Amino acid sequence: MSTEVRVPTLGESVTEATVATWFKQPGDAVAVDEMLCELETDKVTVEVPSPIAGTLGEIVAAEGDTVGVDALLATISEGGAAAAPAPAAEAAPAAAPAASGGDAVDVMVPTLGESVTEATVSTWFKAVGDTVAQDEMLCELETDKVSVEVPSPAAGVLAEITAPEGATVDASAKLAVISSGAGAVAAAPAAAPAPAAAPAAAAGKDVENAPSANKLMAEKGIDAANVAGSGRDGRIMKEDVLKAATAPAPAPAPAAAPRAPVPADDAVREERVKMTKLRQTIARRLKESQNTAAMLTTYNEVDLTEVMALRKEYKDLFEKKHGARLGFMSFFTKACCHALKEVPEVNAEIDGTDVVYKNYVHMGIAAGTPQGLVVPVIRDADQMSFADIEKAIAEKGKRARDGKLSMAEMQGGTFTISNGGVYGSLMSSPILNPPQSGILGMHKIQDRPMVINGEIKIRPMMYLALSYDHRIVDGKGAVTFLVRVKEALEDPRRLLMDL
Structure with a gap:
């Protein structure tokens, strides 16, 4: 068959x-x-x-x-x-007894997502000799974007761990061996797990580049040695050649300053922990943003009296009808979508010498998690209702905290909102999420005395910060955007009338 x-x-x-x-x-x-x-x-x-x-x-x-x-x-x-x-059949001899009376099933690295070629084994939930059920979680992998849980492909006994905690594995590596079947016998726990051999094997073989990449390199006279491959096993793809062709010559990286000597009595009280891949990626992308964009921040403040009154009046009815809590984020998302229509360059990006204007809004909502900052994307937010936005934010926020976001859910954003106010921040300058050209920073709501029609009133005020790429967004556009957001929030009826 x-x-x-x-x-x-x-x-x-x-x-x-x-x-x-x-x-x-x-x-x-x-x-x-x-x-x-x-x-x-x-x-x-x-x-x-x-x-x-x-x-x-x-x-x-x-x-x-x-x-x-x-x-x-x-x-x-x-x-x-x-x-x-x-x-x-070439598995280590230590695994052979485990297959006696049953089948040996390899546990492989699952699909990691677009452009992700390696992961780090962060935690094993099972040890050699443990009984496992089918689909029971064996270990957790950490990529530069998300955490990936690896389920058991079969019921049996964990016979061998070939990639221990801390090991870096490629997208086709073997993680472990499961002895399935009634006669499965656990391998001797004393046997030390063998190091993952798949990455080394892959590094030693010839890797065939994509045909379109070879053609483009020949046309542009680019040496393959000068192109970083993002495909499987370092394979060079067409987009890698395009990136190499348009990238400016890199400036020599300054040597990292050595760490100052630490007194012995302080050294024993320190703890050295390796940065997670997610934290390394956050550090790299934020520094790239500062090095690449001409970043500038403009500020304003918004009176949230009307939004809070509207929320108070309709929140119970809203939750009863839509099954979602009416929060502030839907108002800010709607206000930003409204402002982006008037100032489209804030929703655009630079591609070489071109400006790419987006006739849609994929809104990134920055979320803090125990692992670090992630930015799930609400696609086509400009076409969504308040209820749809609140449901999407709640669902993606929960998945972010649980480490369940997929790569696709964090790609393609055109603009980002970051709410530092939930942690008590009164004022900050957010850093751009490249290749986006704008990010709105929300802050703490604080009662402050304001002069309203010649009288001093106590109003719930929030500072707003818009960081933008000055290469594409002029000061006039940035200020206009922030003013439109302020106007929409101070009079939410403007959103209904598209004013």
Whole structure:
């Protein structure tokens, strides 16, 4: 019996792809979810996993072929002898007794997301010799964006851990071995886990670059040694060549200043902890933003009397009808969408020597989590109602705190709102989230005396800060944007009338 391997869904508006690389050849044994080939679209690179365990039969779409969605790529023949790929037979001898009376099932790194090529094993929830159920969580991986939980592919006993905590693994690495079946016997716990061999093996083999990348490098006279590959195993993709062609020559990085000597009595009281990949990414992106954008911040303040009165009057009815709490974020999101229509450059980005104006608003809402700051994106926020926005913010906020956000949910934002007021911040200058050109900083609501029509009144006031890229946004546009946000919040009826 044979099973067809077809082109998966490629994404919105993407109708075709090019077969870039086949990792397997006809006659090769393949395991379930083992990567068979890689497809390249004009946007992303897509890996195609094997739907079953067996033997790769006919390859219908060769490397370089252009295929549409659901097109036939290859066939796989099922068979007991081909249930495990050849590398499984080369497992460490310590794992052999564990398979006695049962099958050895490899635990592989799951799909990490677009452009993510490696992860760090942060925590093992199980130890060698532990019994595990199918889909029970074995370990947690940490990438530079999200945490990924790895479930057990089968019920049995954890026989071997090949990637211990702290190990860095690539997207095709083996993490562990499960002995499945009634006769599964745990491997001797005293055996030290072997280091992950997959990354080293991958580094030692030749990596074929994407055909379109080779063509573009030849056209532009770019040496492959000067291009950083973002594809699997460091494979150079078309977008990598485009990035290398437009990137300015990097300035030599200044040498890091050595840490000052620490007295011995202080050193024993210090604790050195390796930065998580998420924290490293936050540090790198924020510094890149400062180095790249001509960042400037303008300030204003807003009287939230009307918003608070509206909230108080309708919050119970709103929650009863929509099943969502009426917060401040929907008002600020609506006000920003309204202002972005009038000042579109704040919602644009610079691409080389072009300015890309976005006729939509994908609103990033910065959220603090135990792991660090993440920015889930509310797509097409300008088309959403107050209720839709509140539901989306609540749902993505919970997923962010639980570490469940996917890569796709944090990509594509066009503008960002950051609410430091929830932590008590009275005034701050937010840093841009590149390649975006604007970010709004919200702050603490504080009762302050204000002069209203010649009289001193106590009003709930908030400072607003707009950081913007002065290369694309002029001071007039930045001030206009902030004033429009202020006007919409101080008189929410303006939002209904598009004023």
